[in-house]
Amino acid sequence: MNLATLVVGLAVATALWSGVQALNQQARTSYDRAAAVFGEAGARSIVSASGLFVPQETYVALRRAGWKVSPVLEGTVRIGGVSYRLIGVEPLTVSKGSPVAGLATGADLEGFLQAPGRTLVASETLAELGAVEGARPRTDGAHSLPPLVKADAVAPGLLVVDIGAAQEILGRPGQLTRLVADAADRHEEAHLVGIAGRTLRIEKAEEAGDLARLTDSFHLNLTAFGLLAFIVGLFIVHASIGLAFEQRLATLRTLRAVGAPLWLLLAVLVGEVVLLALVAGALGMIAGYLIAAALLPDVSASLSGLYGAHVGGHLVIEARWWLSGLGMALAGALLASAMSLFKVYRLPLLAVAKPLAWREAQHAQLLRQGVFAVLCLLIALAAFLWGRGLVAGFAVIAGVLLGAALLLPLGLVAVLRLGERQASGALAQWFWADTRQQLSGLSLALMALLLALSANVGVGTMVEGFRKTFTGWLDERLNSEIYFDASSIEDARFIESWLGGEPRVTAVLPVWKAETRIKGWPVDVYGTRDHATYRGHFSLLGHTDDAWDRVRDGGGALISEQLARRMGLALGSVISIPTPDSVWDIPVVGFYPDYGNPKGQVRVNVDHLTRHFRDARRTSYSLRVAPGAAPAVIQRMQAELGAKLARVVDQASLKAMSTRIFERTFAVTGALNTLTLIVSGIALFASLLTLSDLRLTQLAPVWALGVTRRRLADLEIGKLLVLAAITAVLAVPLGLVLAWCLVAIVNVQAFGWRLPFHVFPMQWVVILISALATAFLAAIIPVIRLQRTAPQDLMKVFANER
Amino acid sequence: MSVRAIVVLFAITALAWGVERAGAGGFAGLGDSASGFADVVPGKSLSFPEDFGAHPDYRIEWWYVTANLKDADGNAYGVQWTLFRQALSPGPEREGWASQQVWMGHAAVTSAKEHRFAETLARGGIGQAGAKAHPFHAWIDDWSFVSTESANASGLGSTLLTAKGADFSYSLALKTGYAPALQGDNGYSRKSERGQASYYYSQPFFEVSGTLTLSGRSIAVTGQAWMDREWSSQPLAADQKGWDWFSLHLPGGDKLMLFQLRGADGDFYRAGSWIGADGRTSVLDAADIALTPLAQKDVAGRRLPISWKVVVKSRGLSIETKPLNAESWMATIFPYWEGPVRFSGSHAGVGYLEMTGY
Amino acid sequence: MRASLESPKATPAEQSQAAGRAPSDALPLLRVLNVRKSYATPQGPVPVLKGVDLTLEAGSSLALLGESGSGKSTLLHLVGGLDEADGGEIILDGVRVTGQSDAERAALRRERVGIVFQQFNLVPSLTVAGNLAFQARLAGRFDADWQSELVRRLGLAGLEARYPEQLSGGQQQRVAIGRALAIRPRLLIADEPTGNLDEATGDEVLDLALDLIRRTGCGFLMVTHSTRLAARLNRQVTLASGVIAAS
Structure with missing residues (x-):
């Protein structure tokens, strides 16, 4: 056993x-x-110093100066509402270590290079797209991909096409995102200046890989x-x-x-x-x-x-x-x-x-643990005061959790002593005293339970808090009734004027977008029009008094909390947004929450957006319509606009989709949480089981003095429930500390936004019940074993020398 | 020189991707129909400087320079500079990445002990590689073959040839007073009995001076170079498996070009030309030429005839050629042997040998 | 009888205890008639007691002697209500012990029987005072005067706040005796009570026990393998192979 x-x-x-x-x-x-x-992993890349694109001429200039580089254009395309990463490569110059070289096994270069070309995808992606080889899925931007070809060296979710096809699909003629250097290339960054001035820089391998970083x-x-x-x-x-x-x-x-x-x-x-x-x-x-x-x-x-x-x-x-x-x-x-x-x-x-000197041992143990606990808490405090970054955040959590776990037996002893003092009957007194003695054997398991429970409280608090904040924020953010994408800029113009003749539409609001990079971090710049929809509902974490007016006049930008934290921007600071031609300096007039977005975001007036980003995506809009009219409007749009409309979605579906993503994000956390609780239950069970032989020597005398086995069994369960209950009660504040650390330290470091801290007392009741249930389930088998112990086995305690 | 590169170029398609497309149709599908590309027809007269540049209507084309050089101590060196062009599909050249042109460069420096080479590829349409007639400029990456004459001159009288690999480089001035020598029938060069042909002219009279860098040493060199220019749309017969090609600098300033295309069934298609020191070209009769392999050597896992007995009966030429460096193996995407040779017998001198399909 | 068990305060034993003397003129305190007991082992049931008869008068003491495995401890356990006999009859203080339920036997042990083991078997989580009072309080008849008298007589004064692990073996066994006597049992049973003590301490403890037993007037049944100790008791009975060999 x-x-x-x-x-x-x-x-x-x-x-x-x-x-x-x-x-x-x-x-x-x-x-x-x-x-x-x-x-190869670790290959160097040459990227634009301003974080935007590398002109194709620069690529040619570098090649003609002897640089062994290969052009890459990366971007995102949406197909059926799902995002895929599109990568354009140039197979003749791509590094020999690249799996692209091996990709074409079975395919030929000519087919890849020449129209219509090929889209190399993993079999997973093929399945996800619900397509077969040779199919040409249409992007939501109404481009047809080159025919799909299965290539297992390609990562799932990637669409690999020829660089020329990529420029066309992404609408970036003559532009590249990076030039990947061959491992044999030995040029230094300093040599770049002579060719392209200061517009380029060499990106170290570890800087690359947004995915890994994000x-x-x-x-x-x-x-x-x-x-x-x-x-x-x-x-x-x-x-x-x-x-x-x-x-x-x-x-x-x-x-x-x-x-x-x-x-x-x-x-x-x-x-x-x-x-x-x-x-x-x-x-x-x-x-x-x-x-x-x-x-x-x-x-x-x-x-x-x-x-x-x-x-x-x-x-x-x-x-x-x-x-x-x-x-x-x-x-x-x-x-x-x-x-x-x-x-x-x-x-x-x-x-x-020497008989088991439990009290001495317990004293020594408690003292040792107390010292360790204080040490752990001090480390946590130090990490909190002086630490920086995610690792420090986790150090705080680890220190607090471990310190608290080590302090748990002390707390339990205190509570049990109090109980003993309050107890009147002999059995009651024995109950408390014996529980205290049993603690030494169970404390490790109880610490495990404490950790599992506080993790439950902490993560539960965070997730619930997130859910509450997120849904509230979605309600504010998704304030228009209908969202749509036009298939092209011309279509967008057409739809805009067509909507002018639809009486149920009260406002057509452009949500145009340009992508840029600020200090290497991807940032979306949105252009919107001044409208009561935003003024009334778009919640800001902080803003100047005239924020909306300044945004309207182009004299200010709203930025997401993530961006503000990451770049250390305050109200009134000037944010430098790299544009294709230069850098756009604009004062920050407000911050807004942008939960869950790994990219930064800037919101400006739409006219100023298009002035600075001539190639901004001008196909997305939101619509305000008369109450209840959304379904009818959508129906009419779909019927009459046909292919001009790339996508139309109502507020409710968009909310449902966002919520679904959110739920799945925390499904994993929830599952691990439950598993951890189960493990702590097993720990408790294992401890009880291993202790049950020892317990017999404690219980036999009490039984001999006239307490039935049944009664003893009840008391045994009772003891564990008391311990579990106290542990659960102690787990709540610890869990809240943990939640606070997660929300205020880890989340900010990891995602760049801070959640409002909410508490959810109903969760605590659930935690208490699950603690008791865990303890009960863990105790039931050992206790049943005890209750079934034959008298002669109990009496062996009296006869046998141990 | 010649058809050899056709195979190399076609091989990019398949072999750059690790696919051996062996089998029928000669190397790398050379038996493919040329439909849609411009045809090579006899009687068309070449005109310069236009024909120094690229002919994108034709499927394949190359600029091929080999040089036999010596340093101040009399040590011999060979240099190769080659630019290949292939059109993946016929029709007018499309712009940007959509261009159907693909370019490939090979460069090498050979000494008695060392053989260094490099290879590079480029797409057409974006300026990474190309060839312009006037002023003449052929380039890929940082390798170039460029006219250094004054802007209004229109020949190849003075050019600069440069290339660079990971462990070698060269920069050579090539000068000549000769006009290009038209091969075959006024530049129409047949490649089989069944009519496959190419446009082909040479400039075998380049005088060379410059420096090359080998293993970190900079070496001043002088010597002579030979340029071949050829373009076609379907030059090889379906059953031709490889070739042996000689370009030889004879004493007294005469130049000799000989090649044999080896058929699958062991027969040969041989051709050649004798270019006098006066610049006049005489076509040699196939029956007049005898090429006999002598010594065989294992190079890069293949058995190659590195020494040849070369006979041109009508001219009283009977020589034996020996490589400067038997290991002149070009381990490129499509591998072949190309290196300087020296010969002795009725005549003595230096030249270049290329062998493919072994 | 059953009713009297359910309300122990009203039993005749209770009343007689209150009087401080045992009813010597009535039935003997303990009567054991043809008691049989066997234990299940993997090799089948092994008989331990094969029909034992025994009586003990209140206020008298009896030593059970015998080799290991003779069944003397088993007999003691059956008498004390710790285990159940397979057959025969045990009547303790007018109560039929055989055939009692788990709860009834627990009540019997709690209220009428004091038990002292070789291993002392104190409750380690309780202090000396807690241990002394434990059974008495379980039985609902804690008597502070009696407890302090026991403390004094057992020489435990000043040790009340200590825990068993802080006591010597002799001290622990004195606590065990005190705990057993604190309920003023009708019968005190002891299984090798001095087995874990050196001879001098053992004698001293036994002296104390006998002295106190005399004062409470309860019966005393002691298992021992020492004829020297057995000689100090009123009667000696030797068991061999599950039957009484000598009396």
């Missing part, structure tokens, strides 16, 4: 950890495949959860290994007494732990694979919804994943058994017949 809990504990710990790692690895492999289209925080979150679950699992392992060693102390002593060398015993014990760790680790890896496979759809949906990153649907397992997973299992098992092994090392040859 003890062996079983050991294996289960280690397997579960490994499972969650390796599951999360498998997910991360899957996603990273996808990103790498996406990034490797241009060449999704980093997401993966860090996953990793943190995996690690938390792993640690919780180790609690189980520690407890059961400890007991296993305890049970064998007598045997070990005998072996030592008959002359077995210490090193041999230790070697055998370590070997045993290693073997167990490998077996349990392997089981865990299999379970981890299943967990990852189960969560993968949600993870990829989150990543694609949030970042437009596509992650392949088939879980691919690498040897490295196996090694790291087993390594973790092994390291964890050895760590968890270190204390026990040390005990064996120090084992005195002759047993000292």
Whole structure:
């Protein structure tokens, strides 16, 4: 039984950890495949210093100056409302390390280069598009892609076409996003000046890969959860290994007494732990694979919804994943058994017949833990005061959680002592006193429970807070009744005038957009018209008094919170927006929340947008219509405008879509949360089970003095429920601290926006109930075993020497 | 020189992508129909400077320069500079990336001990590679073959030839007072009994001086260079598998070009021309030419005849050629052997040999 | 009888206890008739007691002797209501112990039987005072005067606030004896009570126990393998292979 809990504990710990790692690895492999289209990982790129485009002439000039570079144009196209990354490559110059070279196996260069060309896609993308090879899907911008060809070296979600086709589809003739240098190219950045002035810079490999960078925080979150679950699992392992060693102390002593060398015993014990760790680790890896496979759809949906990153649907397992997973299992098992092994090392040859001095031990333990707890909290405080960045945020959380967990037994002892003092009956007094004694054996499991519960409270608070904020924000942001995209600028003009004759439409508001990069970060610049819709409903986090007037007059811009935080911009600061021709300096007159957007955003007057960005996308609009008229208007638009209309959607569907993306983002978190709680339940169960033999010696005298087994069983459950309840109550404030850290530190660092902090007391009730349920479920089997213990087994306690 | 490069160029299509398109139709599908491209017809007179530049209506074309050089100590060197053009489809050239033209450059420097080469590819339509007739300028990336005459001159009397690889480079001044030598029937060069042909002229009289860099050493060199210019739309017969090609600088200033196209069934199509020191070209009869492989050597995993017995009976020429460096292997997308040779026998001198299809 | 068990305060034993003397003229305190007990083992049931008869008068003491496995501890456990006999009859203080339910036997142990074990088996989470009072308070008959007398007589004064782990073996066993006597049991049973103590301490503890037993007037049944200790009790009965071999 003890062996079983050991294996289960280690397997579960490994499972969650390796599951999360498998997910991360899957996603990273996808990103790498996406990034490797241009060449080997780590290849240098030449990009525009202003963050915009590299003129094609510059490419030619560099080639003619001997630079071994290959042109790339990247962009996003939407097909059926789903975003895909379109990459235009030039196969004759692309680096030989690029899988593009191998892409055309079976296809030919001529077919790729010559109209209509080819679109190379992963089989996943083919399935996602619901298309077959040779099909030519139309983008929402009404371009037909070159015929699709399956190429498995291409990452999912990528459309790889010839550079010429890409310029046409993305509407960027003569423009490139980057020039990827061949590994053999040895030119220095300084040489660029002679060719292209100061318009270019060399981008280091680590700067590239927006996807990896944008999704980093997401993966860090996953990793943190995996690690938390792993640690919780180790609690189980520690407890059961400890007991296993305890049970064998007598045997070990005998072996030592008959002359077995210490090193041999230790070697055998370590070997045993290693073997167990490998077996349990392997089981865990299999379970981890299943967990990852189960969560993968949600993870990829989150990543694609949030970042437009596509992650392949088939879980691919690498040897490295196996090694790291087993390594973790092994390291964890050895760590968890270190204390026990040390005990064996120090084992005195002759047993000292000393009864278990639990109080002394507990005192010492509490003192030790208290010191560690204070240390952890100090580290958290230091990280909070002086730390910077996401890692510091997680350090604060880790310190607080660990410190609180270590303090938990102290808190429990205090509460139990209070209970003991208040108790009047003998049994009641014993109940409290005995619970206190039992604490030593359960404290690790209870700490695990505390961590799981506070993670639940914390993440629950954050997610609920996010949901509340997000839906409220969606209501404000999606303030128009209808949104549509025209197929072209001409169509847009036509539709605009056509809508003038539709009496139910009260306003036609352009939502034109240009894309730029500010300090390397992708930023969307939106142009809107001054209208009561915005003045009345567009919520601002902070603004100057005349913000809307200044936006209307072109003398000011509203920027998203992310952008403001990232660039350190305050009201009145001037933001420099790179445009195709120069740089547009405009004062910041307000900030607005832009939850969940990994890109920065700027809102300006539409006329000024088009003045600075001649190629701004002028095809998106929102419509205000008379109340209740939206469905009829949409119907008429679809019937009469036909292909001129690329897309039309009503407010409700748009909201539903946004909410769906949101829900899936947190589905993963929710699942991991639940799994962590289950692991802590198993930890509790394992501890109780391993303790149940010890418990017999505590309970037998009480039974002998005239308390029925049934009554004792009830009390045992009661004790655990009390402990769980106290733990849950303590978990609430801890969870709130955690939530605050997530909202105020991690979120800001990871996503660039801060959520308002809400508390949700109903959640606490749920947490309390789940804590009690967890404890009850964990206790029920050990207690039933206790209740069924035959009297003669109870009496063995009195007869046998231990 | 010649048809050799046709294969190389066509091979880009398939081999640049790691696909061996072996099988029927000669190398790399050379048997493809030329429909839609301009035809090579006899009797058309070449005109200069127009024909120094590119002929995009034709499927394939090249600018091919080889030079036999010596340094101050008398050490021999060879230099190769080649620019190939291929049109992927017929019709007027389209603009920008849509252009159907694809360009490829090969460059090499060979000494007795070293052989360095480089290869580069470019799309037409964007200016990365091209060839203009007047003033003459052929280029790809930073490699160029450019007229250095005054703007109103219209010949190749004075040019600069440059190329650069990872571990070599050269910059050579090429000068000549000769007009181009038309090969075959006034520039119409047949390549098989069945009528495949190309437009072909040469400039074998370049005097060279300049520097080359090899293994970090800068070396002043002088010598002579030979340029071949050829364009066509379907030059090889379907059953022709490879060729051996000689361009030889004879004593007294005469020049000799010889080639044989090897058929699948072991027969040959041989042709050649004798260009006198006065610039006059005489076409050699196929039966007048004998090319016999002598020594064989394993180079890059293939067995190659690196020494030849060359006989032109009517001219009393009987020589044996030996490579300056037997390892003159061009491990490019389509690999071949190309290197300087020296010969002795009835005549002694230097030249270039190209062998493909082995 | 059943009704009296359900309201222990009204039992005759209770009244007699209140009087401080046992009803010596009535039935014997303990009567064991043809008691049989076997234990299930993987090899099948192993008989431990094969029909044992025994009586014990109130206020008298009896030592159960015998080899290991003779069944002396089992007999003690059956008498104390810790385990259930397979057959025969045990009547303690006028109550038929055999055939009682779990709850009834718990009540019997709580209210009429004091138990002292070789391992002391104090409740480790309670102090000396807590341990002493534990059973008495469970039984609802805690008597502060009696408790302080026990503390004094057992030499535990000043140790009340300590926990068992802070006491010596002799001290612990004295607490165990005090706990058992605190309810003023009708019967005190002890299984090798001095087995874990050195001889001098064991003698001292036994002296104390016998002295206190005399004062409470309860019966005393002690399992021991020491004839020397057994000799200090009123009667000695030896068990061998599950039957009484000598009396």
